[in-house]
Amino acid sequence: MTLQQNQLPSLKESITRYNLLAKKSLGQHFLLDPMINQQIIALAGDLTNKNVIEVGPGPGGLTRALLDSAAKKIIGVEVDQRALQLLHELQSFYPDRFQVVQHDALKLDLTTLCDAPRQIIANLPYNIGTSLLLGWLKQGLEWKRMTLMFQQEVAERICAAPNTEYYGRLSVIAQWVAECVIVKRIPPGAFSPPPKVYSAVINIIPKAEQPTPALFKAMEQVTAAAFGQRRKMLKGALKNIGGEQLLASANIDGTRRAETLTISEFDQLAHLHHNINAR
Incomplete structure (x- = not known):
């Protein structure tokens, strides 16, 4: 470690210097x-020669741990103007490995920030975590892995199995394109x-085979209809997207409800819906 890096202020000192207090409005x-x-x-695996993007680094606690790893480069995407001064100070100590990008992650294609192999590691803002994840899931092949922290209930929804309390649209889409495992719970x-709640870290590893954008859209439409009125039987919930024909072709009983269907059955319905619309 160089003398310059030895002079890096502690995390507590940096937070005090820049008066950086978490904002509820930003889900911090x-x-x-x-x-x-x-x-x-x-838990994020071997980061050797990987480019890592961190969304919402805030005061840089996780960023400092990343800088101590074998990651090739770390890019922090931050929208909070108050945190940027602190992060730029941290960047000055690691000019070759740490880059700060001021942007709203919801409006930015993260894949444009660095070359593959790339990973996302982030303690996501609570208020936009799900929206961010759905966008990244559409880019499955672009990511080696995502190690993400959510509120525990959201994490449970992402990893839930059929016929369980938290199983829903997010569970189906996430597990359709990736392996999703809760690896740590944090009080x-x-x-x-x-x-007010526990948080949980999930490892999300995209599968080798990914759906086309058109098929992904079909899955979004099927799951939105199926779970939009989840107490309805499927024959009623899917009525507006040709549910009777879809269910008959997939040999799925129309009196079942969405939470009883497996990922494989939803995959069947998405393919059928896509093929009908492609005619």
Whole structure:
């Protein structure tokens, strides 16, 4: 480590200097415990020669753990003007490995920021985490892995199995294109300020075979209809998208409800819906 890096202020000193307090309106809960941040990085797998994008680095707790890893380059995407000064200070100590990008991640194609192989590692803002994930799932082949932190209930929804409380549209789409596993749960007290709920870290590893954009859209339409009125039987819920024909072709009983269908059965319905619309 160089003398310059030895002079890097502690995380607490940097937060105090820039008066960086988490904003509820931005869904911010800062994870400052260096041990937990290091554990998250370890759960992300071997980062050697990988480019890593971190969304919402805030004060840079997770960023510092990333800079201690074997990652080739770390790119922090931050929209909060208050955090940018702190992050630019951190960048000055690692000019060759850390880049700060001021942008709204919802409006940015992250794949344009660096070459493959690339990963996303992030403690996502609670208020936009699901929207961000759905966008990234459409780019499956672009990502080696995503290691993401959500509110625990959202994490449970992403990884839920059929016929369970949290199984829904997000479960189907995520597990259709990726392997999704909860790898760590984190208590509220680990954050500043503490949220009211536990958080959880998920490893999301895209599958080798990915749907075309048209097929992905078909799956979105099928799952939106199926779970939009989840207490309805499928023959009623899918009525507006030709449900009777879809269910008959897939040999699926129309009196079943959406939460009973497997990912494979939804895949069948999406393919049929796509093929009908392509005629």
